[in-house]
Every structure is written in structure tokens, then in C-alpha cells.
Amino acid sequence: MLTLRQMRYFEALASTGHFGRAAELVHVSQPALSAQIAEMEKELGMPLVERRRGATILTREGEDLLPQIRQILAMTEELHGRARRRRGVLEGRIRIGIIPTVAPYLVPRLIPHLREHHPAIEIELKEAVTDRLIGELLEGKVDVMVAALPVDDERLDTMALFADRFFMAVASNDTDVLMSPLTETEIDADRLLLLEEGHCLRDQALAVCTMAGKRSLVNFGATSMATLLQMVSHNMGMTLIPEMAIETETGRNDIRIIPFAAPQPARQIGLAWRHRGASRADVEALAEAIRTCSDGKSA
Structure with missing residues (x-):
């Protein structure tokens, strides 16, 4: 008989395409996840995944089964949600x-x-x-x-x-003279460093840049705010920083934080x-x- 655990493990494997990453996602060891998938295949009498070096793909049977399993898991979670609503806050x-x-x-x-x-x-x-x-x-x-x-x-x-206001972060020894408070027209889009595609903060930075009427951007996508600020501290460009990140990310003397003029972007x-x-x-x-x-x- 199939179990919800097996279905969760299978869904994680389908989502990640990798036994190791799937095991991390559901907080079990890789051998434990692999054993449950094997039991699931034995119970159903058909292969669900193709095991390849470095990656895993679903078989046609696995692809056909996946939407039903996701529907069952969603319905199960809905039941849990109803139970939670009857408990305390x-x-x-x-x-x-x-x-x-x-x-x-x-x-x-x-x-x-x-x-x-x-x-x-x-x-x-x-x-x-x-x-x-x-x-x-x-x-x-x-x-x-x-x-x-x-x-x-x-x-x-x-x-x-x-609301989380935006500021501009530049190197303390930046040779460009930026007025404080900063206006969007003073942003040098050619030196604007951005997070990689998919981060909403990238889109927000682009919106500010567009207000400045400039389209040229540094062709680099960082994965974190910490990476961007390391680049800024080495005078490789400037970046937008949310107010909530300032205390954590700029506790040093090699970065200068410049506010925007009102109305401040946020x-x-x-x-x-x-x-x-x-x-x-x-x-x-x-x-x-x-x-x-x-x-x-x-x-």
C-alpha cells in the first residue's frame, strides 16, 4: 500500500531531479529516500524514475502519476490546515x-x-x-x-x-561625487550592480534605474546582498540596499550609505x-x- 511518506519523497525527487537534493528537501538520508522510492515502484509494479549519473528523470509512468500525487498531497495538507484552524493561534x-x-x-x-x-x-x-x-x-x-x-x-x-526604504551603497573611496540625499537622475546605471534573475530586488533596482532614463547595466548577477556589497566595497560599482539590511551588511568602514531624496523609493x-x-x-x-x-x- 502506498504511503503519504512515499508520495512526499517521490514529489521531492520529481521537483529536484536529484536523489541527494530530494533527501535534503524532506530531511532524510539519501539511502532512506531511495529505499522508499524503490518500495513505491515495487508496490505499483512499474518504474517511476530513471537513475542516471548526476541526475534523475521520471519515466513516462512517473510523469503520468505525478499530477495525481500532487493533488493527494495538496488535499492532505488542506485537511491539516482545517485541523490547525481549530487549535490555538x-x-x-x-x-x-x-x-x-x-x-x-x-x-x-x-x-x-x-x-x-x-x-x-x-x-x-x-x-x-x-x-x-x-x-x-x-x-x-x-x-x-x-x-x-x-x-x-x-x-x-x-x-x-x-515599507522597507531603499538606499544606495557605494565604496567609501568611490571617486564619483554623489549628493546626499540622492536623486534617481544621479544614478549611474553603467555602475549599478544587480542580483541575478529571479530576485524581486533586481526588478526593483531596475525600476529605479529606469526612472533615471538609463538602460545600460553591469552584466553581473550576484546570488546575495552580501556578494553585491563585497563588490561595492572593492569599488566595482554601486547597488541598492534595503533599509532592513543596512545594520547587518554594512558594519564596516569601506561602504558608504546614501539616502534618496523624498519621495524615497521603497x-x-x-x-x-x-x-x-x-x-x-x-x-x-x-x-x-x-x-x-x-x-x-x-x-
């Missing part, structure tokens, strides 16, 4: 997805706060770019996501949390969740905790 498991340009600055404050004020909570965190988190939210792999708004999907509800940080997923009480309690851990900012 923020009790039991809650799976939170957070975008990479928020997670390093929010999580160290948020997790201790939640554990102190909601001791019955079980927290699972997933850090990923917005599009991937939306997919995992819709598939029932996470219950709520923290991201920059808007999150445009009619199947999701959203709630604004706070991103709106908020929550998104499935219509019938997380309970409203849980969402509101989580929103209150995030605002508290974000220096009391409000929407």
Missing part, C-alpha cells in the same frame, strides 16, 4: 517561506520571538525567490510566505506589513497565503510578530 507546525533579501535580516529576530510568545509553535523555514515560493505555496509545501508585494495570483490572499514587505490555507488568526499573529521584529514598522 500559532500552535503546531507552520511552514514559512521567505525571500533571500528578507530572510537573513528578519529570521534571527523572528524565530526567538515566536518561540517565546508561542511556545507550542513548530517552525519550518524555506528560503527561495518569489516565483518558487508562490509555486510551493500553491502546492501546499509552505503555509505562508514573506515577500515583497505585490504578489499577483488570484488564488492567494496578501497582507501588507511595512518596497512593501507583506505576507501571502492560500485562500483556504493558513487561518486568519495565525496570519494576523505572524504579521504582528514580524512587525515587532522589524523595529515596529507599519504598512
